Amino acid sequence: MRVGRTWHDRHLGVLFVLPATVMLVAVLVFPAAVTLKLSLSPEGGLASWTLTLGHYRAAFTDPVLAQAFRNTFAFVAASLVGHLLLGLGLALALNQALPGQTLFRLVALVPWTIPDVVAGIVFRWVFNPVHGSLNPLLQQLIPGFPPDFSWLSSPALAFPSVIFANVWRGYPLVMVMLLAGLMAIPRELYEAAAVDGAGRVRRFLHVTLPGLSTIILVALALDMVWEFRRFALVLTMTGGGPGTLTEVLSTLVYKSYFQFFTFEYASAVAILMSAVLFVLSVPYIVLVGRERT
Amino acid sequence: MRWWAKRWIGLGAALAVVLTAAPADAQVKIRFQTWHWGETPWVKSLEEFQQTFNAANPGIQVVRDDSRYADKEAVFITQSQAKAAADIPHFSYRAIRHLADRGFLLDLTPFVEKEGGAQYLAQWDQAALEMCRYKGKLYCLPDDLNPLVLMYNTGHFREAGLDPAKPPTTWPEFLDYAKKLTRDTDNDGKIDRWGVGVIGARQEGLFMRFNPWLWGAGGDYLTPDGKRSALDTAEAIEGFRWYAELFTRHKVVPPGVIEQGAQEVRTQLAHGKVSMIITLPAAVGIVQAINPKLNVREVMALAPVPVGKQKVTSAWFSMRVISTSAKNPDAAWKVYKAWHEKDQQMRNFRIAGVLSTRLDVKNSPEVKNDKFAKVFSAQTPYVKWEPLLAEWPKIGDAMITAVQEALTGVKPPEQALKDAHAATNRALGL
Numbered sequence: 001m002r003v004g005r006t007w008h009d010r011h012l013g014v015l016f017v018l019p020a021t022v023m024l025v026a027v028l029v030f031p032a033a034v035t036l037k038l039s040l041s042p043e044g045g046l047a048s049w050t051l052t053l054g055h056y057r058a059a060f061t062d063p064v065l066a067q068a069f070r071n072t073f074a075f076v077a078a079s080l081v082g083h084l085l086l087g088l089g090l091a092l093a094l095n096q097a098l099p100g101q102t103l104f105r106l107v108a109l110v111p112w113t114i115p116d117v118v119a120g121i122v123f124r125w126v127f128n129p130v131h132g133s134l135n136p137l138l139q140q141l142i143p144g145f146p147p148d149f150s151w152l153s154s155p156a157l158a159f160p161s162v163i164f165a166n167v168w169r170g171y172p173l174v175m176v177m178l179l180a181g182l183m184a185i186p187r188e189l190y191e192a193a194a195v196d197g198a199g200r201v202r203r204f205l206h207v208t209l210p211g212l213s214t215i216i217l218v219a220l221a222l223d224m225v226w227e228f229r230r231f232a233l234v235l236t237m238t239g240g241g242p243g244t245l246t247e248v249l250s251t252l253v254y255k256s257y258f259q260f261f262t263f264e265y266a267s268a269v270a271i272l273m274s275a276v277l278f279v280l281s282v283p284y285i286v287l288v289g290r291e292r293t
Numbered sequence: 294m295r296w297w298a299k300r301w302i303g304l305g306a307a308l309a310v311v312l313t314a315a316p317a318d319a320q321v322k323i324r325f326q327t328w329h330w331g332e333t334p335w336v337k338s339l340e341e342f343q344q345t346f347n348a349a350n351p352g353i354q355v356v357r358d359d360s361r362y363a364d365k366e367a368v369f370i371t372q373s374q375a376k377a378a379a380d381i382p383h384f385s386y387r388a389i390r391h392l393a394d395r396g397f398l399l400d401l402t403p404f405v406e407k408e409g410g411a412q413y414l415a416q417w418d419q420a421a422l423e424m425c426r427y428k429g430k431l432y433c434l435p436d437d438l439n440p441l442v443l444m445y446n447t448g449h450f451r452e453a454g455l456d457p458a459k460p461p462t463t464w465p466e467f468l469d470y471a472k473k474l475t476r477d478t479d480n481d482g483k484i485d486r487w488g489v490g491v492i493g494a495r496q497e498g499l500f501m502r503f504n505p506w507l508w509g510a511g512g513d514y515l516t517p518d519g520k521r522s523a524l525d526t527a528e529a530i531e532g533f534r535w536y537a538e539l540f541t542r543h544k545v546v547p548p549g550v551i552e553q554g555a556q557e558v559r560t561q562l563a564h565g566k567v568s569m570i571i572t573l574p575a576a577v578g579i580v581q582a583i584n585p586k587l588n589v590r591e592v593m594a595l596a597p598v599p600v601g602k603q604k605v606t607s608a609w610f611s612m613r614v615i616s617t618s619a620k621n622p623d624a625a626w627k628v629y630k631a632w633h634e635k636d637q638q639m640r641n642f643r644i645a646g647v648l649s650t651r652l653d654v655k656n657s658p659e660v661k662n663d664k665f666a667k668v669f670s671a672q673t674p675y676v677k678w679e680p681l682l683a684e685w686p687k688i689g690d691a692m693i694t695a696v697q698e699a700l701t702g703v704k705p706p707e708q709a710l711k712d713a714h715a716a717t718n719r720a721l722g723l
Binding site for chain 2: 044124128129130147148149150152153154155239241242243244245254255257258259260261262263
């Protein structure tokens with residue numbers, strides 16, 4: 001019934017969301033619009049309204065960009081698999097009623113608290129063949145292991161080494177979400193399955209996994225967005241090398257903007273990267289939408 | 294309007310006046326940005342400058358503004374776009390034209406004219422000054438220009454049966470020395486000291502160490518008209534191979550070469566892991582700071598970079614600029630001018646070991662007679678510069694990619710350089 005509604009009643013909601021809207025426009029819409037405009041401007045021509053698709057054309061023929069896309073997809077895929085396996089394994093372990101459970105849960109979160117730059121520098125030194133700690137450790141475990149084995153300088157191992165560091169750095173997000181999901185699965189379901197004769201594997205396959213399926217999808221979708229943008233870890237560990245073997249989209253955008261001084265081209269690559277990321281985010285948006293309805 | 298509403302409005306207005314009023318302290322702050330604030334040999338010189346200037350100029354306060362060497366351009370560009378850059382930032386010569394093109398640097402011509410114009414500028418090395426001119430404007434005064442030389446550990450030379458008074462002068466000699474200096478010093482069957490420290494990391498410092506090999510073999514980045522890549526010449530390939538094969542074939546370089554930047558290589562020299570490096574005057578103080586137990590001025594010696602087909606070297610050349618976001622350009626100029634005066638430039642030499650482009654400092658007996666400075670100064674006539682093109686950052690990046698690919702075996706040297714040649718031509722729009 002509309003009778004008696006004042007101006008306040010009708011507009012109060014708008015006033016409540018106004019500050020957040022202004023904030024979003026300032027920190028999200030405005031920079032995005034400037035970047036889009038920059039990507040369509042001729043070099044040095046941000047102030048004018050002459051527009052060009054030249055930077056997008058150049059992007060589609062840039063072999064380094066093509067490699068960066070391939071590398072980014074491989075990096076994201078491998079990181080997601082690693083995060084899921086490690087995160088699920090640890091979530092299952094930490095869901096057990098063990099003495100010191102809280103302490104273990106806190107310790108397992110430690111990698112999440114370490115900034116990317118710090119993790120990158122630490123792993124660069126861990127992998128260093130002259131001063132690093134990994135080679136001496138492997139020499140103790142594997143007699144005859146070469147003392148000067150190169151990880152980040154190896155064309156075959158540089159990328160896996162960065163992924164390894166990223167799996168360590170990023171698994172806690174997935175772990176925490178899955179642990180929350182595990183804690184929400186009713187004990188009665190496990191008890192009923194056990195009464196029906198289901199062993200540990202069958203209980204995992206038929207109770208745990210179905211119970212976690214939505215959370216796994218949400219966790220992986222969120223993680224994918226994070227990993228697609230991963231920048232500082234790669235930059236500090238390899239700078240995209242050897243050559244361009246570990247070049248990912250975020251490091252390429254950084255280089256194009258700040259090292260090549262090609263602001264417009266870098267903006268075009270950033271817009272392409274955002275477009276791909278948006279498409280990849282659709283499953284997450286759909287899932288969250290479904291949960292709400 | 295009701296009485297209480299009027300009171301609230303009055304109170305709000307009074308608060309706004311108080312909050313937006315100018316602070317009582319009207320001292321102008323000038324942000325002096327450099328990555329050297331974190332380097333031990335530089336800190337004393339910078340702090341003395343800051344204290345001396347602030348004491349003599351009560352109306353202006355020089356404040357420290359840190360930047361990191363690797364991302365100094367990124368920080369400055371971002372701050373400039375927000376109109377909040379440091380007043381006086383510090384760059385190498387490679388960045389000046391790019392930043393000027395984007396309108397981030399102040400033209401210093403009006404300030405220089407007030408100081409006496411050509412007569413004022415005559416105090417500097419004119420070739421160095423030319424690097425500050427661009428499109429009819431003057432964007433900087435040249436600061437320190439430091440040719441690269443070979444620094445070597447005389448103790449290691451003696452241990453390997455080499456005469457420290459006779460450093461290698463040619464490439465074959467250099468390789469021979471490097472092989473003799475690569476040793477297993479504790480007889481455990483593993484090499485633990487290498488002849489030469491080489492930079493392979495993706496950083497600006499790589500060019501300076503690599504260029505003497507490319508140019509020394511008679512090669513170059515571009516054709517003489519500057520329009521095409523010249524990386525497909527036999528000379529360019531020869532120089533490129535020399536650099537890469539020190540690691541890949543002759544094994545006189547420590548493992549993990551593409552992880553080694555300038556500081557890592559200096560650290561290896563300071564701790565006796567390598568015996569020779571190609572480096573700058575500032576390295577004397579930096580190596581000393583890395584390993585205080587080492588008496589660098591006694592243990593280390595300097596020599597010209599070994600010669601291939603041509604005697605040539607590269608150089609470190611840095612300069613300060615004034616940002617267009619400077620709120621008080623006159624005060625910034627006053628600080629800028631003080632930094633470039635003889636006393637401060639002499640202080641920079643004494644403390645940090647760098648060579649000034651000011652003629653009265655460069656030609657002073659103290660600099661000319663210094664054991665190390667005279668070796669560096671003698672190389673100035675052989676200094677060559679990378680091409681100052683808008684496309685240089687991409688060309689340079691293509692070369693770093695090629696060097697890394699050759700050093701790690703991703704591609705054979707010929708193929709890596711061929712790809713850099715193609716990337717260079719692409720960057721030039723061909």
